[in-house]
Amino acid sequence: MARTVTTNRKILNTTIAWAIGLLIFFPILWTILTSFKTEAQAINDPPIFLFFDWTLENYAVVQERSNYMKFLWNSVIIAGGSTVLGLIIAVPAAWSMAFVPSRRTKDILLWMLSTKMLPAVGVLYPIYLGFIKLGLLDSRFGLVIVLMLINLPIIVWMLYTYFREIPGEILEAARMDGASLREEILYVLTPMAIPGIASTLLLNFILAWNEAFWTLNLTAVNAAPLTAFIASYSSPEGLFYAKLSAASTMAIAPILILGWFSQKQLVRGLTFGAVK
Amino acid sequence: MATQSSRSAARLMMAPAVILLLGWMLAPLITTLYFSFRRYLPLRGGDQGWVGFENYTRFIGSSAFWPSVQTTLIIVGGVLVITVLLGIVLALLLDQPMWGQGIVRILVIAPFFVMPTVSALVWKNMFMDPVNGLFAHLWKFFGATPVEWLSQASLQSIVMIVSWQWLPFATLILLTAVQSLDGEQLEAAEMDGAPFIKRFWYIVLPHLGRAITIVILIQTIFLLSIFAEIFVTTGGAFGTRTLTYLIFQRVLESQNIGLGSAGGVYAIILANIVAIFLMRIVGKNLDN
Amino acid sequence: MYFSKALCAASAIAIIATGAAQAETLTIATVNNGDMIRMQGLTDDFTAKTGHEVEWVTLEENVLRQRVTTDISTKGGAFDIMTIGMYETPIWGANGWLVPLDDLSDDYNVDDILPAMAGGLSYDGTLYAAPFYGESSMVMYRTDLMEAAGLEMPKAPTWSFIREAAAAMTDRDNEINGICIRGKAGWGEGGAFITAMSNSFGARWFDEDWNAQFDTQPWKDTLEFYVGMMNESGPPGYATNGFNENLSLFQQGKCGMWIDATVAASFVTNPNDSTVADSVSFALAPDNGLGKRSNWLWAWALAIPAGTQKEAAAKEFVEWATSTGYIELVAENEGWANVPPGARTSLYENPNYLEVPFAQMTLDSILSADPKNPTVDPVPYVGIQFAAIPEFAGIATEVSQEFSAVYAGQQSIDEALAKAQAITNDAMEAAGYR
Numbered sequence: 001m002a003r004t005v006t007t008n009r010k011i012l013n014t015t016i017a018w019a020i021g022l023l024i025f026f027p028i029l030w031t032i033l034t035s036f037k038t039e040a041q042a043i044n045d046p047p048i049f050l051f052f053d054w055t056l057e058n059y060a061v062v063q064e065r066s067n068y069m070k071f072l073w074n075s076v077i078i079a080g081g082s083t084v085l086g087l088i089i090a091v092p093a094a095w096s097m098a099f100v101p102s103r104r105t106k107d108i109l110l111w112m113l114s115t116k117m118l119p120a121v122g123v124l125y126p127i128y129l130g131f132i133k134l135g136l137l138d139s140r141f142g143l144v145i146v147l148m149l150i151n152l153p154i155i156v157w158m159l160y161t162y163f164r165e166i167p168g169e170i171l172e173a174a175r176m177d178g179a180s181l182r183e184e185i186l187y188v189l190t191p192m193a194i195p196g197i198a199s200t201l202l203l204n205f206i207l208a209w210n211e212a213f214w215t216l217n218l219t220a221v222n223a224a225p226l227t228a229f230i231a232s233y234s235s236p237e238g239l240f241y242a243k244l245s246a247a248s249t250m251a252i253a254p255i256l257i258l259g260w261f262s263q264k265q266l267v268r269g270l271t272f273g274a275v276k
Numbered sequence: 277m278a279t280q281s282s283r284s285a286a287r288l289m290m291a292p293a294v295i296l297l298l299g300w301m302l303a304p305l306i307t308t309l310y311f312s313f314r315r316y317l318p319l320r321g322g323d324q325g326w327v328g329f330e331n332y333t334r335f336i337g338s339s340a341f342w343p344s345v346q347t348t349l350i351i352v353g354g355v356l357v358i359t360v361l362l363g364i365v366l367a368l369l370l371d372q373p374m375w376g377q378g379i380v381r382i383l384v385i386a387p388f389f390v391m392p393t394v395s396a397l398v399w400k401n402m403f404m405d406p407v408n409g410l411f412a413h414l415w416k417f418f419g420a421t422p423v424e425w426l427s428q429a430s431l432q433s434i435v436m437i438v439s440w441q442w443l444p445f446a447t448l449i450l451l452t453a454v455q456s457l458d459g460e461q462l463e464a465a466e467m468d469g470a471p472f473i474k475r476f477w478y479i480v481l482p483h484l485g486r487a488i489t490i491v492i493l494i495q496t497i498f499l500l501s502i503f504a505e506i507f508v509t510t511g512g513a514f515g516t517r518t519l520t521y522l523i524f525q526r527v528l529e530s531q532n533i534g535l536g537s538a539g540g541v542y543a544i545i546l547a548n549i550v551a552i553f554l555m556r557i558v559g560k561n562l563d564n
Numbered sequence: 565m566y567f568s569k570a571l572c573a574a575s576a577i578a579i580i581a582t583g584a585a586q587a588e589t590l591t592i593a594t595v596n597n598g599d600m601i602r603m604q605g606l607t608d609d610f611t612a613k614t615g616h617e618v619e620w621v622t623l624e625e626n627v628l629r630q631r632v633t634t635d636i637s638t639k640g641g642a643f644d645i646m647t648i649g650m651y652e653t654p655i656w657g658a659n660g661w662l663v664p665l666d667d668l669s670d671d672y673n674v675d676d677i678l679p680a681m682a683g684g685l686s687y688d689g690t691l692y693a694a695p696f697y698g699e700s701s702m703v704m705y706r707t708d709l710m711e712a713a714g715l716e717m718p719k720a721p722t723w724s725f726i727r728e729a730a731a732a733m734t735d736r737d738n739e740i741n742g743i744c745i746r747g748k749a750g751w752g753e754g755g756a757f758i759t760a761m762s763n764s765f766g767a768r769w770f771d772e773d774w775n776a777q778f779d780t781q782p783w784k785d786t787l788e789f790y791v792g793m794m795n796e797s798g799p800p801g802y803a804t805n806g807f808n809e810n811l812s813l814f815q816q817g818k819c820g821m822w823i824d825a826t827v828a829a830s831f832v833t834n835p836n837d838s839t840v841a842d843s844v845s846f847a848l849a850p851d852n853g854l855g856k857r858s859n860w861l862w863a864w865a866l867a868i869p870a871g872t873q874k875e876a877a878a879k880e881f882v883e884w885a886t887s888t889g890y891i892e893l894v895a896e897n898e899g900w901a902n903v904p905p906g907a908r909t910s911l912y913e914n915p916n917y918l919e920v921p922f923a924q925m926t927l928d929s930i931l932s933a934d935p936k937n938p939t940v941d942p943v944p945y946v947g948i949q950f951a952a953i954p955e956f957a958g959i960a961t962e963v964s965q966e967f968s969a970v971y972a973g974q975q976s977i978d979e980a981l982a983k984a985q986a987i988t989n990d991a992m993e994a995a996g997y998r
Contacts, residue, residue: 014374020366021383024443028386030410031398039837043408043816046417065601066622093293096286108294110555115301116497117547118308121524122540124634125318125533126307132640149300154494156293181285210391212504217631220642221591221619230393232622234508235808236596237828238837239815241402248394259389260382267381267448317995318637319655319954334994339986340962406801407739407813424801427972510804511626513749513965514972528630530958531637535994 028252035059035245042241058246066229068250075225075254077140078215079208082147083155083201089148090155091197095185097156098163099171109160112153120213131218138220146218147208155204162196163189195265202259202266209255226251305544312537319531331538340522345546347431348518352499352550354435355442356492362439363446363491364484367454370447381451388444396508399437400426404509430514437505442498446491453487454480493554500547519543587615588877593632594647595625595864598831599697599904602894603885609893610884616877625752629957636661636869643869644878648693649752650684650863650935651950651957657687663868663875665691665882672883676908681863684935684947693865694886697827698906700929701760701859703847704814704832705821706840709733709740713820720848720857723764723789726821730797733820742797744819745790747971748806751957754971755964756860756949757823762786764851764858768939769951769988774997776988778963778981782940787977791970803971815839823849825862826929829922830901846925848932854940860949861933863907906930959991 022029033049034042041052062068097105127146128137136142166189174188190197212227219228233240233247259266312331315324335341370381387395403410404425412422425433457480465475501520510516512525523543527536594600600622607618621643623631632646636656648656656662668674674682674691681695703721710717713732718725730742746757759769767782777783794802797820799813807824811831814822815838822828835841849859866885868878884890888910894903901920903911911917912927938948945951950960966980966987992998 010373010375013369013372014376017369017372017374017380018376020369021380024440025383025386027395027398027403027440028390030402034402043812045408045413047410047413065604089292089296092289096289100282100286102283108290110551112293112297113493113497114548114551115297117500117544117551118301118304119501119520119523119540119543121503121520121527122308122536122543123304124527125638126304126311128634128638128640130303132638137640138642149296152293152297181282206389210389212391212393216627217634220593220621224621227391227393228621228623230391230397231624231627232596234393234397234596234624234627235806236601236624237598237808237811238831239812240808241408244397244401248398251394252390255389256386259385263382263385264378266385267452317954318633319659320995321659322637334990338990339983405809406804407799407809407818422800424804424972427801427803427968427974507626511749511961511965513968514803514974515969517965525958525961528633529961530991531633531954532958532994 028256031245032249033245034242035249037242037245039239039242042245043239058242059250061243062233062246062250066232068229071224071226071229072254074140074219074223075209075227078143078147078223078225079205081140081144082151082208083204085144086148086152086155086204087159087197087201090152090159091185091190094156094159094163095189097160098166099168109157112156116150116153124217127214128218137218138222138224140223143215143218143223143225146214147211150211150214151204151207154207155200158200158203159193159196162193162200165196166192198262198265202262206255206259308537308540308544310537311533312541314534316533316537317531318533327534331534332541335526335535335538335542340517341542343515344517344519344522347515348500348520348546350431351435351438351502351518352496354431355438355499356495358435358439359442359446359495360450360488360491362443363450364488366443366447367450368480370451371454384447385444387440388442388448390441392441392502392504393508395441396437396505399433399440400509404433426510427514430510430516434505434509434516437509438499438502441505442495445495449491450484450487453484457483496550496554500550519546586877587617588874589617589619590644590874590877590881591619591621591642592645592647592866592881593621593623593628593643595628596622597625597864599827600647600864602898602902603696603890606890606893606897610881613884614877614880616880618881626750639869639871641869641871641873644872644874645881646867646869647696647864648867649865650861651947651952653685653693653865653867654687654946654952655954656867657690657692661870662692663870663872663878665694665868665879668694668879668883672887673910676888676910678907678909678930680861680930680933680935681907684861685863685865693863693867694882695863695865695907696886697904698861698863698930699825699827700861700906700926700933701757701824701849702826702829702925702929703821703823703849704829704844705729705847706733706817706819706843707845708843709820710845717845717847721850723850723852723858726823726850727789727793727796730793730821734797739818740820741799741813741818742820743793744799744802744805744810744813744822745794746806746810746824747794747798747802747968748804748809749961749965749968750806751950751960751964753806753964754968755960756862758786758790758964758967759960760849760860760949761790761858763856763939763948764849764854765789766852766854766856766940768941768943770943770945770992772942772944774944774992776985776992778985778988783981784977787967787970787981791977794971803968823858826922826926827905829926830905830920833901833921844921846922848925848929856938856940857932859929859933861930861935862949955991955995959988962987 035058036054037052038055041048131137131142171184171188174184215225215227230247230251233244313326315327406412406422406424415422462479503520506512506516506521512521523536523539526532526539604620611617635642681698682691685691685693685695705717715729715732734742746754748754762783765782765786767786768777771777810822811828813819814832817840832838832844833841849857851857866882872878891903891911900917905926917923933948935946935948945953950956963984966983969975970977970980
């Protein structure tokens with residue numbers, strides 16, 4: 001869209017957009033700032049914005065109390081594992097829906113999405129009992145499976161919409177050249193769908209990272225991710241804003257950084273077939 | 277194009293996903309249905325046999341039931357309206373030429389990366405606290421009495437927190453749609469002297485229809501089950517008890533699995549009503 | 565010669581080997597209160613003494629309750645030791661879910677546990693959880709503000725005095741509220757306070773046939789008094805204030821009086837956190853001349869789920885954490901004011917501890933609480949700020965939500981009481997009492 005605009009208009013756009021952007025980002029910024037204050041400064045009246053005695057004490061206290069790396073590692077494994085596993089299962093399914101559609105394809109897709117509507121807490125006891133029987137309680141593997149199942153419908157849906165944008169003729173040509181189905185998917189389809197697959201991967205990684213019901217209720221020590229880490233700082237006795245901020249910053253920083261580096265990718269791919 | 281063999285191959289490749297999801301749906305669904313007909317009190321000796329429809333009548337007969345359905349719909353509806361409207365505005369704005377577009381975009385999508393628990397904790401303590409919260413300081417600065425957000429404007433507060441989390445998602449999807457707009461058509465309309473409102477109404481909005489549908493569909497699925505935001509902020513008090521939260525209270529606080537399971541069945545029914553309603557719209561919009 | 569040396573070496577190896585085989589890793593679920601966090605920091609002492617390692621699962625109170633209840637009622641076995649309260653212990657003990665603590669070592673001296681605490685943590689005469697710390701509730705007040713108001717706090721005040729004093733201390737322009745008390749929904753938060761308070765007004769949850777009593781005058785009196793007093797002299801937003809919120813208000817000097825858990829005394833008198841540390845004094849929780857005071861009784865205790873593979877090691881930990889030795893360890897590291905209070909008689913006979921300003925008042929408060937006869941009129945349940953029946957937590961949370969809506973001005977006292985009555989009777993019917 002190469003529209004020419006006056007400089008005045010551009011200044012106006014920039015000002016408004018930055019103001020709104022900063023406003024939306026402010027709660028995160030404020031949390032990060034607070035994490036470097038002392039507890040007393042965190043509740044100072046009037047609030048101090050920048051000119052306080054910057055301290056790393058809160059981070060030291062949090063690190064001393066809980067083994068952050070262990071929680072972080074669990075989050076990475078669980079979110080990463082469930083996303084990758086989900087992709088492995090979803091790619092073939094999305095392929096067949098996109099390229100060999102039947103009358104029921106749309107119904108199946110919508111049904112898949114509807115499985116996400118069962119309220120999790122209603123099935124806590126059955127799932128918990130099942131986990132005990134299978135010995136999956138407090139295991140990363142169990143959580144990988146659960147989160148994969150929770151996000152599978154979204155993964156299938158997203159991949160399906162990307163695959164549909166790929167012209168079927170190209171695949172057909174590959175088939176004419178004697179490519180097997182496996183080769184067709186691996187060497188022709190997948191490379192063409194890389195942007196779509198990448199953004200699917202990112203979105204689901206974020207969703208799995210932030211999932212806070214199952215990750216909290218099905219873990220104790222070994223598999224506890226950052227959502228459990230936060231639960232030990234949420235309302236302790238005494239002043240806690242600064243320590244809560246430090247713990248919050250530690251919990252969201254990795255995903256925030258990942259998100260920022262990959263935001264172009266995420267923006268490009270996150271269409272859900274909305275753009276034709 | 278599809279041959280017989282590719283059809284059967286297609287079925288084979290869909291099988292893992294379909295079977296897994298079928299299992300994931302059916303196993304809990306069947307156990308929920310089973311428990312909903314039983315008197316199951318873990319703290320009182322566990323499963324004590326059949327009670328027929330007693331749990332169902334008790335759950336729906338409780339004074340908390342209808343208000344919770346209403347609360348659920350208000351929260352879902354409120355968040356949808358806010359995120360879609362603001363999302364369109366933001367998407368149009370971010371599409372304009374400006375300096376530092378990339379950075380602004382990053383700032384706008386950042387809330388999407390924040391865990392619901394964290395965002396609820398931050399909003400509740402550091403912004404909405406009536407004494408030490410930033411809003412209270414702001415109100416006092418302007419000489420107003422601080423608002424007691426989580427008790428006096430509880431629903432609005434929760435809608436605001438959840439909207440903050442989901443606005444980036446709506447903005448992103450709408451932004452990709454805006455970017456695919458035919459610029460020449462817009463320019464031609466502008467040349468013809470069509471005012472902004474008209475251009476927006478007749479060209480932009482129809483183009484965004486599909487994206488809006490997607491936003492509504494995906495968000496509804498997630499919003500129907502929001503939990504952490506309520507658990508952390510009000511604990512279900514002050515009229516913020518959604519159906520999901522009511523079920524949580526029955527299952528975990530009252531330790532009545534039978535009653536909670538009956539609630540779960542109602543929640544599934546509600547979700548399906550909403551779903552059918554949505555599918556009607558979405559189905560039409562997605563067909564072409 | 566050779567032979568015996570070899571034998572010695574072999575047996576030494578054997579001892580090391582068996583020692584190693586017995587060294588366990590215990591998983592302990594606990595609440596993120598200050599005393600428990602301190603205990604985590606001192607775990608090395610336990611490991612050095614016994615060789616057992618400890619893994620902590622530290623959670624916020626509500627999450628902890630939800631987590632451990634799910635695990636114990638499904639026999640999940642995720643934890644070797646759970647931190648539970650006086651409410652859960654007798655119920656779980658009755659279900660056979662906890663390991664009875666009837667064979668603790670002689671060194672541990674189980675008879676030293678305060679009888680009120682041991683009583684509340686037992687079922688049928690058997691101890692099922694060892695108290696880590698115990699508490700009652702009392703009035704904490706600012707001596708400077710009280711003096712400025714020209715009043716003197718009696719050792720055992722009445723509610724009408726408290727209300728009068730609160731009004732006199734209130735200075736809204738300077739953000740000083742005469743009284744801070746809990747109004748937050750939740751059975752362990754505002755629910756606990758209003759229930760304990762209602763006892764002194766002659767109210768009760770149930771009559772002897774388990775009929776809800778919210779349609780009686782004493783409940784109406786309680787709520788009217790509470791709302792009246794808080795509107796006159798309470799902080800803004802008191803309907804969402806729990807223990808934590810009030811603690812930070814008091815520490816910032818924004819409250820004249822605060823009626824809450826006795827353990828808070830060590831926080832408000834700690835000059836590192838509290839701006840009013842040197843002008844705080846204490847009194848018994850108020851009464852209304854009906855023979856019952858409005859103080860509660862609570863203990864956070866360590867219990868071992870039945871069926872754990874590591875029972876022996878878990879018992880060692882429970883003994884370590886609730887022993888007099890642990891109290892001395894904390895005193896050595898952090899000073900006597902920071903030891904876990906309210907669990908052992910010997911602590912209150914220790915001259916070092918009695919120098920701590922709140923020690924005697926804490927003990928007096930604990931001793932004046934009687935969970936077996938909590939109310940003016942007889943009741944079928946045990947417990948002061950709760951009724952030790954499985955249904956109570958769920959019912960009281962919903963009832964306290966209705967009350968909090970009154971505090972926020974969203975409904976009238978009569979409406980709330982009518983709803984409370986319906987909620988309670990309905991839940992009791994569902995549980996098969998009526």
